[in-house]
Amino acid sequence: MLKVKNLTKKFGELIAVNDLSFEVKKGQVYGIAGPNGAGKSTVYNLITGNYSYEGKIEFDGHDITGLPPYRIAKRGIARTFQVPEIFPSLNVQETIRVGSRFGARGGLDLKHSDEIMNFVGLEEDRLQHTGLLNLLGKKKLMIGAALATKPKILMLDEPMAGSNASEIADLMVLIRNINQQLGVTIIIIEHFMKVLTELTETLLIIESGSMICCDKPEIVTNDPRVIESYLGDSYAEDK
Amino acid sequence: MSLKHMILILCGFYCVMGIMPLFFGDTDYIMNILIMILIWAVVASCWDVIMGFAGIFSFGQVAFYVIGAYSSAILSVSLDIPPVFSIMMAGVITGLFGVLVGLPCLRLAGPYVALVTFAVHMTLVPFLRGPLGRAIGSGGSQGILTIPPIKLFGLAFSSEQLVPFFYLTFSLTIICTLVLVLVIKSYWGTAFLALKDSENFAASLGISAFKYKLMVFALTSFITGLFGALYAHYVGMLSTKMLSMDVFTILMIMMVIGGIGKYPGVVVGAVITVTLSQLLAPLGMYRPLIMGAIVVVLVLFLRDGIISPIIGLLSSRRKVGLVEKSLKVSSKGK
Numbered sequence: 272m273l274k275v276k277n278l279t280k281k282f283g284e285l286i287a288v289n290d291l292s293f294e295v296k297k298g299q300v301y302g303i304a305g306p307n308g309a310g311k312s313t314v315y316n317l318i319t320g321n322y323s324y325e326g327k328i329e330f331d332g333h334d335i336t337g338l339p340p341y342r343i344a345k346r347g348i349a350r351t352f353q354v355p356e357i358f359p360s361l362n363v364q365e366t367i368r369v370g371s372r373f374g375a376r377g378g379l380d381l382k383h384s385d386e387i388m389n390f391v392g393l394e395e396d397r398l399q400h401t402g403l404l405n406l407l408g409k410k411k412l413m414i415g416a417a418l419a420t421k422p423k424i425l426m427l428d429e430p431m432a433g434s435n436a437s438e439i440a441d442l443m444v445l446i447r448n449i450n451q452q453l454g455v456t457i458i459i460i461e462h463f464m465k466v467l468t469e470l471t472e473t474l475l476i477i478e479s480g481s482m483i484c485c486d487k488p489e490i491v492t493n494d495p496r497v498i499e500s501y502l503g504d505s506y507a508e509d510k
Numbered sequence: 511m512s513l514k515h516m517i518l519i520l521c522g523f524y525c526v527m528g529i530m531p532l533f534f535g536d537t538d539y540i541m542n543i544l545i546m547i548l549i550w551a552v553v554a555s556c557w558d559v560i561m562g563f564a565g566i567f568s569f570g571q572v573a574f575y576v577i578g579a580y581s582s583a584i585l586s587v588s589l590d591i592p593p594v595f596s597i598m599m600a601g602v603i604t605g606l607f608g609v610l611v612g613l614p615c616l617r618l619a620g621p622y623v624a625l626v627t628f629a630v631h632m633t634l635v636p637f638l639r640g641p642l643g644r645a646i647g648s649g650g651s652q653g654i655l656t657i658p659p660i661k662l663f664g665l666a667f668s669s670e671q672l673v674p675f676f677y678l679t680f681s682l683t684i685i686c687t688l689v690l691v692l693v694i695k696s697y698w699g700t701a702f703l704a705l706k707d708s709e710n711f712a713a714s715l716g717i718s719a720f721k722y723k724l725m726v727f728a729l730t731s732f733i734t735g736l737f738g739a740l741y742a743h744y745v746g747m748l749s750t751k752m753l754s755m756d757v758f759t760i761l762m763i764m765m766v767i768g769g770i771g772k773y774p775g776v777v778v779g780a781v782i783t784v785t786l787s788q789l790l791a792p793l794g795m796y797r798p799l800i801m802g803a804i805v806v807v808l809v810l811f812l813r814d815g816i817i818s819p820i821i822g823l824l825s826s827r828r829k830v831g832l833v834e835k836s837l838k839v840s841s842k843g844k
Binding site: 319321339340341342344345349350352356357358359360361365368369370372373374375379413416417419420 | 697700701703704706707708710711712713714715716717718719720
């Protein structure tokens with residue numbers, strides 16, 4: 272469904288992403304992990320058209336290399352951000368409708384927007400101003416607005432960051448439901464290995480913009496290169 | 511602000527303005543103030559849409575106003591185009607100019623947009639006074655002194671006939687206000703707000719910053735140019751004094767008094783600012799001092815402008831009404 276071929280991004284002398292290639296299959300939950308500064312979010316920014324790059328990205332059989340972010344959104348690739356992005360001038364309902372109005376093929380679909388609002392559990396906050404939502408609410412809102420675009424792929428950037436145990440459990444259920452009930456393919460960047468091992472079918476580990484390992488989570492977490500560069504010996508001992 | 515409150519305030523404003531000539535039609539001084547209130551209300555509204563709603567720090571509003579005024583004046587004086595058409599053409603020219611200014615601004619962040627747009631403002635004076643300006647008919651430092659009045663259906667609209675000109679401006683103001691309200695409350699307005707709040711998030715949801723930012727530049731500069739042109743045919747003469755900091759400051763004070771991004775607060779701001787500016791005119795150099803003091807007080811104590819307490823009052827009255835209604839219903843039930 273999503274093919275990333277020889278992706279390279281340089282910021283001056285710094286090589287943020289170095290000749291990275293991977294493929295995400297339809298219906299998968301695909302994980303990406305790596306140390307801070309490994310280039311994970313940069314990969315998201317490249318796929319969603321925020322920066323120019325070398326290499327090629329194919330989505331659903333079409334070349335989407337060089338397309339601007341709004342056109343990539345309309346093609347069916349939605350994303351969330353590590354630090355929750357919201358529209359403080361709009362309420363919850365209006366924010367979700369923005370996704371439907373501008374991102375979904377066929378324009379505003381009020382019924383679908385309301386269904387999504389219920390799906391992410393924000394129906395009681397529909398008229399709440401987004402700035403007044405708590406962190407979990409803001410994350411759900413970002414996911415809801417992204418889902419309102421009727422995406423084929425949803426890219427989540429560290430959705431668990433700053434969440435407590437019950438919020439993590441809540442978000443894990445939501446992510447699983449998005450994948451299984453709505454049939455949306457998911458790519459997730461995360462530092463919590465427990466989340467990745469439970470949710471994902473394939474896990475890609477990158478360091479300094481290059482791939483270290485890409486396989487099933489149980490294989491990846493036992494790979495000596497991954498333990499050395501990212502997980503650490505204590506993780507292996509705890510296991 | 512809800513559409514209901516917006517319509518309520520605008521209807522109140524236009525109803526009061528509409529009957530003013532019945533009482534003050536013979537007083538030129540007041541009629542002039544009323545016409546200027548109408549003109550500035552729209553020009554300031556356009557600035558509020560681009561800055562308050564779309565979040566683009568454009569400081570080129572006065573420049574667009576002057577471009578509209580000079581365009582229509584040059585077209586009607588040099589090319590003998592009837593003012594009705596030259597005003598429309600001036601709107602289009604200013605709209606195109608707005609797009610040209612908007613294009614480089616798309617790649618710039620807030621303060622840099624302010625610098626670029628203000629640079630346009632600053633370059634207009636030497637351009638209009640210099641040989642290039644004189645070549646296109648700006649009249650150089652002397653300006654244009656013989657701008658013809660608007661003639662429509664055999665009637666002349668100028669500063670000689672203030673009541674007809676008032677109602678012409680009034681009609682045009684209502685049309686443009688309707689357009690602005692429709693834009694603010696349509697999905698265009700939602701796109702403007704979303705881009706202002708978070709351009710990255712908005713783009714990830716399918717909003718094209720390029721399209722909507724250019725749209726807002728084109729629309730607001732078109733309407734501003736239209737009213738600049740109307741002003742030119744009202745006063746009958748133009749000079750580069752229109753580009754003075756005084757005009758720019760007055761327009762900014764309207765925004766601050768009304769509340770930035772609190773449309774139609776800026777309309778109320780225009781009423782207060784134009785009236786105050788005229789009433790304080792005899793004080794000479796003390797006028798800007800007093801106006802400045804008002805701005806300081808407002809920024810310190812009413813950051814959202816004077817419209818916020820008005821909306822608060824309307825909302826609280828509605829809440830009180832709802833509570834009274836529910837109490838009546840519950841007492842009937844008993």
